Amino acid sequence: MSRLPRPIDLASRRLGGGVMAANDEHFGKKERLLDPSDPVSHAAHTGLTGDLYDGWETRRRRGPGDDWALVRLGAAGIVREIVVDTRHFRGQNPPSCTIEACAVEGFPSAESVLADDEVRWVPLVKQVPLLADDVNRLPVDSALRMTHVRLSIHPDGGVARLRVLGDVVPDPRRLHGMTFDLAAQANGGRVVACSDEFFGNPTNINAPTPQLRKEKGWESNRRRSGGHDHLVIELAAKGVVGIIDYDTTYYTGNSPESFSLEGCDATASDLRDPDAWFSLLARTEGRHDTPHWFSALPAPAVTHVRLNIYPDGGVSRLRLWGRPDGTGRSHLAHRWFNSLPEDHAAAVLRNLDVPAGIAARVVPGRPFPTPAETIAALRHADDGPGVGKLLELFEV
Known part of the structure; x- marks a missing residue:
């Protein structure tokens, strides 16, 4: 019997993941980060900018700062592990990296995700060293549902592939x-x-x-x-x-x-x-x-x-x-609502026209242990139309 379950690559191109932006991609395009195939060696092959590598690669940094790439997850979910694959980068790999994530409503542009002061970036992996020409597996301890991930490399270099492994948490809406x-x-x-x-x-x-x-x-x-x-x-x-x-x-x-x-x-x-x-x-x-x-x-x-x-x-x-039956619907909504980061949960309630004062009472009280307790907390907070729309997801 195989050892299962395995986490899913939330950033997979098959699920619709994409690299929305990168500050530099002089030697290698950002889209290669999410290529579903394993990286290959292009040794002895050169292009107009030098040796060819199968991955995202930035130019040599001559001043302060770091390079980064912003990834929209194909399926929002709880991240369990990040894989930073540097295979075939034997001298150009970054010495270290940092990984952050956020959760936002809708389909914002890269510019709005990066510039919005209300977006809360949560560190998933604090700055850690990266091995050259290796599959670097970085464990994540989080219970929050994320929609976007930002990979920062310190200070520059090349990464062949990025995998964001975790559990899908669908939006019941x-x-x-x-x-x-x-x-x-x-x-x-x-x-x-x-x-x-x-x-x-x-x-x-x-x-x-x-x-x-x-x-x-x-x-x-x-x-x-x-x-x-x-x-x-x-x-x-x-x-x-x-x-x-x-x-x-x-x-x-x-x-x-x-x-x-x-x-x-x-x-x-x-x-x-x-x-x-x-x-x-x-x-x-x-x-x-x-x-x-x-x-x-x-x-x-x-x-x-x-x-x-x-x-x-x-x-x-x-x-x-x-x-789903009634039990399935309530558990689906319960898991989703409990796993939303506070800023995203507040945005969800705001979009449902729930008054800010009520959201401020409900959101910090999570996670609720059971669907019934989530429903009770929502009903206790308010019985207005906004909360009613959220309760509809629980089919109660």
Whole structure:
């Protein structure tokens, strides 16, 4: 069984992340920081500005100051680890770096994020040394949901790749009242168990689409004995699955012979109990290189699903379209509201026309231990239309 869950790269280009600005990119463009592929060596190749390197690289600084790049996360979330990859930079790497993050409403420009005095930058990694030609893994201790990250290098140099690993925390305002993919990474779904990942990372299975030919899905080794392979996905929220998209695109001779889908409600049962799992789709024959869809069997709301493949093979994507139930909605809203930094929480309430005095009473009281306590605190603060709009996200 693979060691899971793994954090998601919140800055991934597949999720929509982007490098919004950098103060200098003389030798290497800022966009290379988020290239999903590993950096490659361009040794012995030169361009108009000198040797070529696969990454973001600034010119040699001759005065005071440091260089920086601003990244918009593709999926806002709680950052667990930063990877500053300096591979192939053997003399041009920065001696050290600092990483900060912030959370803002909407889709502001780089200029407004950087110039707004009300934006609160939170240090995720204080200044630390960086090794040359290495994958520098920097742990982060934070419980706050962030939307943007700023990498500062001291004083200059080159960085091949930047990965911002963490847990997606979706904004319930975007999902409220909608049928959506309960398994999707972008919505907070995550793979938490897998029997085998010899040929393909299981976290690919709920990655955004479309899948490109060079990318892989989840693929297990060839089974030479009995049994079958499986993986388990924790859904973005407890919900009722309606439509199952099972996609074997690009697996032309190595997709499973058949598959089945089971569900479990971890709020009521132990995931380790075999009897806690019930069928969402009986064992069904599949086709190579084909996107399939099926209606799920009538079943209660679930928090986890288990995809069983018989006996082995590769699956490109699994999408589970459905709606969260009342418990799922309240937990989704509770986690989001509790994890907002204070300035972002205040901005959310301001956009809902909640009076500043009420926001000042509610925001510092977080985190609330349970959804019920969050709801009680909001109701105690005010019963006006602004707070009512926020309570609607909890469906109470």
